[in-house]
Amino acid sequence: MKDIAETAGVAQSTVSRILNDAPVLIRVSDETRERVRAIAEQMGYQPHPFARSLRGAPTMLLGAVVRDITDPFFAGAIEMLSLKAKAHGYSVVLGHALATADEAMALTAVLEARQCDAIVLLGDLREEPRLLDDLHSCHVPVVALWHGSEGPSLGFPTVSVDNRSGVRAALGHLTGLGHRRIAFLGPDVLGDIREREGAYRDYLVRARIPLGGRYIRHVPNTVDGAGDALCELMALPEPPTAVFAATDIIAVSVIHAAFVHDVAVPAQLSIVGFDDIPFAAATVPSLTTLKMPVERIVTAGVRFAIGRVPDSIPRLVYKPKLIVRASTAPPPHEG
Amino acid sequence: MKDIAETAGVAQSTVSRILNDAPVLIRVSDETRERVRAIAEQMGYQPHPFARSLRGAPTMLLGAVVRDITDPFFAGAIEMLSLKAKAHGYSVVLGHALATADEAMALTAVLEARQCDAIVLLGDLREEPRLLDDLHSCHVPVVALWHGSEGPSLGFPTVSVDNRSGVRAALGHLTGLGHRRIAFLGPDVLGDIREREGAYRDYLVRARIPLGGRYIRHVPNTVDGAGDALCELMALPEPPTAVFAATDIIAVSVIHAAFVHDVAVPAQLSIVGFDDIPFAAATVPSLTTLKMPVERIVTAGVRFAIGRVPDSIPRLVYKPKLIVRASTAPPPHEG
DNA sequence: TTGTATGCGTTATCAG
């Protein structure tokens, strides 16, 4: 910018004013303006954001701390975040919260994130208390996405999916088909998933299907995590006729395990997932699931992140939508 | 830092020296050092990276431009990149190169990336010539991952998978099982994928299986992209007995389409993919595919990105590994 | 309408 000022024969401050479209209060002669603009263009001038932020300007950086980027669901969420952020001129820098990371790493992630204008948490990070503590003592706004809508407040704005509504839709679909022995498979973690389990229990009680938790199994959220659990369930004297999987990944795992163990889907066992990841449409058979309102959740999150900080600590919730595909059917006739 | 200098009653430059472990040439009295360190600790001092980089220090930021974050394969690659980068103290900022983005957006991505110490390209970006041009006129090192190992040089270091070796392994496996009518389904894009198609053609010629490209179909790299192509192929007078899919995503699409159209896998049709995404182990049936040496490729990429710039423009290549699962079997008997 | 001067947080240089 100094160079361009010299070339144009004006002061550097003038250049700054012109290039930043300074308030109309300060009028610059059109002649000078044009000349400077032309030279800047020709010299390929690039503003240096760091110098700007040194002066107190926002860094236009959004920190994203993701529970697991490998999870296709979060990968999609990140893409959406990146998109929405860019729409506001922001870029996304990745922090990590890998479960395997020691606490020092979590700390580092935050330190590096400190120069962001805001931090977006994706997925339930309550397993990293150290990180959350750090975040609380952080001056930038923090917003938590998919942390679950119930339970004690985290201290920052939260926007989640309406898990109860989703579970109602899924179980309503299954009971509507005639199912009564409906199993639940989900990871044993806090937050969003736990809420789905709670909603499942509540629904059954209210629908007068007293299972007493016999059909609940905790499995890791991986594509090969549900095999053993499914075997156990199908070996019961009264095996379930349907499985509600807390995530599509688990649903995929169940479908695969069912195939391996010769359990016909959906003839013998119906399966419902949660998330509607891209693969859900391409499983064999394709998966009935709940479509996550990703765009709305991310949009709201970005608004909280870069908008004015609200006085209260809002908790937003959006409803998922049931997508009926080929993995659900009426239960087999009692034999 | 000014505060801590005042509190300690020393000059701010002294603090800087101490906190940065300045060269031993300059010795600071242990007493002062300890005192300053203690105060810094207690005041929770955080260095401000932007101010540092203003002075010419590296930003410790790695720009990642990825073709499609939603692609589970790239999601895994990004995670690995993030991991390896952090091992060297770097963070990753996301650029986007969505196919739908207009050129201005691609430009923006680069501009924003300019303050990174290096830029890592993931996947073939040759469809964004504007972006590549920008990158060439960029001062920071650029390294391209998964851009393919053949064809004209991009002008920056490239590290890719050995597509020919992978294709040989896959087709060798299929021909070893007795297949001769092997179809190829892949996206019609340049780079890595095109190389696989070329290697497929070459292999068949050398194996004296003259198909003349009758079994080649170009399909989008999506989970629902292969349906029509598969129908066409199976409707041929001599339908293929095996499909080599250029990516696991396409393979998943083929498996699903086969199921929908009552084509038995692998009894009637064997399928091989490429990448070994996590889902490949959980398809129905599980997918025979080529495991991508992600860690080695990313490690090499990071080395090029943050290491000394080599005088030549290296092109590294790592071999994938065939993983035989349940989607391949001998072809059906000719009826 | 434009130029000068200052400061943001650091580090490097030079003087003390």
Add this chain to the structure above:
DNA sequence: CTGATAACGCATACAA
């Protein structure tokens, strides 16, 4: 051994 000062690139209050 340590303090003062300049410089990095930019924006702005103030002077001309």
